[in-house]
Amino acid sequence: MARGARILEGEHTAQEILRDVRQQVRDLDDEHRLTVTLAFVVVGDNPATLQLIANKKARAEDAGLRTELHTLPADTADGEVITVIDGLNHDPGVHGILIQHHMPRYRDARRLIEAVDPAKDVDGFHTANAGLLATDVPAFVPCDALAGVHLLKEHVDPRPVGWHAVVVGDTHRTGRPSARLLLGERCTVTIAHEDTRDLADICKQADILFAATNRAGMIRAHHVKPGAAVFDLGRSRITVNGELRIVGDVRFDEVREVAGWVTPVPGGLGPVAVAMLMRNVVTACRRQKRLDARGARHAG
Amino acid sequence: MARGARILEGEHTAQEILRDVRQQVRDLDDEHRLTVTLAFVVVGDNPATLQLIANKKARAEDAGLRTELHTLPADTADGEVITVIDGLNHDPGVHGILIQHHMPRYRDARRLIEAVDPAKDVDGFHTANAGLLATDVPAFVPCDALAGVHLLKEHVDPRPVGWHAVVVGDTHRTGRPSARLLLGERCTVTIAHEDTRDLADICKQADILFAATNRAGMIRAHHVKPGAAVFDLGRSRITVNGELRIVGDVRFDEVREVAGWVTPVPGGLGPVAVAMLMRNVVTACRRQKRLDARGARHAG
Known part of the structure; x- marks a missing residue:
């Protein structure tokens, strides 16, 4: 048996999705004079957040989307942020709204997310969208989850019926969806988390392992069944020799020796998740304008 | 070691909950002139459904609630049913609404459930309530799930942190919540279902087993780890010697020899679930009138 996992780089898949997004954006412009638009609402000036937003903004523009950046000082009251969100909710020229995630500690992130119109919640974080997913009529689903399942179906098994998947991490934004x-x-x-006993035994049952804890390198070789498909949805910022690095939950160099497939960080799920986000924005635009995937207008 | 499971009869627990409900209903009447009211909307005349509704109605009245029964012919159009629901949504004298479940096949049950005001959805089936549960701010949670977890905490472990629970059945109304x-x-x-491979191996890992498939007697002794706590949330109607009987998912006579705890059907979870429903109605009334658990009026 050949040793060593197949490394699931996401860039190629992301480019395929973005090619399709670009075509749809052009069609919406040509046929309906619609400029698909994504608005960012950023509170404060955390450098890591600003970097993240800049990356997403560049990707969006590369996909042909128009973007708007609304930055507010860190000390802006929640009520004022909600006023900005509400303006975007009611702006027919804005189709998707992203709220920056790394809120200062005092701020009630949930309240701001709930202020976004669910029809423009392209992150899929609003309880209305969580409810739709929970009742099998998904509208907007968080992009890391979409990206993981997309790579699974594309590279490992297009119909993974009956496989045992273990999701480590019970977070609203990643593990649960x-x-x-x-x-x-x-x-x-199986959903495991920090209170799980015998985590390695649980993980070792997984044909498909989704790591979504944001605890750097916690998934090691002894957590992985030989030949399993391992998807790393975690992100942690660590400093190595004074340099900031983004690392995942999976100890890549160990796990690649055991797994059948593994996604690297960076370069694995990340680009696919960003592409999925852009696809959500196009979907949001179509739904708001009652256009189906062919560009025809719905009756309803 | 003593053989044989402890049998978790629910009637005593149900009576405790109902005693508390009765007291709250009296207090709401005495202090706020509120008559806590549960409305049933029943389409068609399926005898089993009518029997179920009659039982719930009797329990509600026994708990001091006022009930309203709205029965509509089986051929009533969905739009007309929704008109009735909408009237109840807007009636300040109605605090909880139950839609009968066993809709004729052609009828879109989901559409009717979504027509109920989430604030009056005491069954907890509306996507808005599923979303709240998914994001850890539960409002109304389906009563079978509430009953199972209540019996678990009351009789087995008040803090079941880190135990491995296996839920068999991925239904909106029971397994998922x-x-x-x-x-x-x-x-x-772990959530298992009809496509799960090696179901017995999966179930045998469970410290806590929730059976929620509505497949009569499918959980047998070889599915159960010795000493496990087994909760039977299933209901099937079968005919034995020409007589209609309600049975659960668990082959009780086998499983009681292996398990540490087991709920019988009938008499286990059922009465607790009905009591939880009554508690949901009182909670709904309080929230609609902005009263906290002490009876004081909220500012908001």
Whole structure:
């Protein structure tokens, strides 16, 4: 048996999705005079956040989307931020709204997310969208989860019915929607977390392992069943020799010796997730304008 | 070691909950002139459904609630049913609304459930309530799930952190909310279903087994780890010697020899679930009138 996992780089897949997004953006412009637009609302000036937003903004523009950046000082009151969000909710020229995630500690992130019109919540974080996913009529699904399942189906098994998937991490934004999508694919799904006993034993049962803890390098070789497909959805910022690095949950160099497939960080799920976000924005625009995937207008 | 499971009869627990409900209903009447009211909307005349509704109605009245029964012919158009629901949504004298479940096949049950005001959805089936549960701010949670977790905490472990729970059945109304509540208790949770491979091996890992498939008697002794706590959330109607009987998912006579705890059907979870429903109605009334658990009026 050949040793060493197949490395699932996401860039190629991301480019395929973005090519399709670009075509749809052009069609919406040509046929309906619509300029697909994504608005960012950023509170404060955390450099890491600004870098993240700049990357997404560049990707969006590369995909042909128009972007708007609304930056507010770190000490802006929640009520004022909500006023900005509400303006975007009611602006027919804005189709998707992203709220920056790394809120100062005192700020009630949930309240701001709930202020976004669910029809423009392209991150899929609003409870209305969580409810739709929970009842099998997904509208907007968080992009890391979409990206993981997309890579699974593209590279490992297009119909993963009956496989045992273990999702490590029960977060609203990543672990939970991943579990729900994997159940939708008819996997048996175990959700593990920091209170799980014998985590390695649980993980070792996984045909498909989704790591979504944001705890750097916690998934090691002894967590992985030989030949399993390992998807790293974690992101942590660590400093190595004074240099900031983004690392995942998976100890890549160890796990690649055991797994059948593994996504690297960076370069694995990340680019696919960003492409999925852009696809969500196009979907949002179509739905708001009642256009189906062919560009025809709905009756309803 | 003593053989034989402890049988978790629910009637005593149900009576405790109902005693508290009765007291709250009296207080709301005495202090606020509120008559806590539950409305049933029943389409068609399926005898089993009418029997179920009659039982719930009797329990509600026994708990001091006022009930309203709205029965519509089986051929009523969805739009007309929704008109009735909408009238109840806007009636300040109605605090909870139940839609009968066993819709004729052609009828879009989801559409009717979504027509109920989430604030009056005491069954917890509306996507808005599923979303709140998915994001850890539960409002109304389906009563079978509430009952299972209540009996678990009352009789087995008040803090089941880190136990491995296996939920068999991924239904909107029972399996999914059970999994979410068990995760809220910090159990490790596996969700299995009809596409699960090696179901017995998966179930045998369970410290806590929730059976929610509605497949009569499918959980047998070889599915159960010795000493496990087994909760039977399933209901099937079968005919034995010409007599209609309600049975659960668990082959009780086998499983009681292996398990540490097991709920019988009938008499286990059922009465607790009905009591939880009544508690949801009182909670709905309080929230609609902005009253906290002490009866004081909220500022907001």
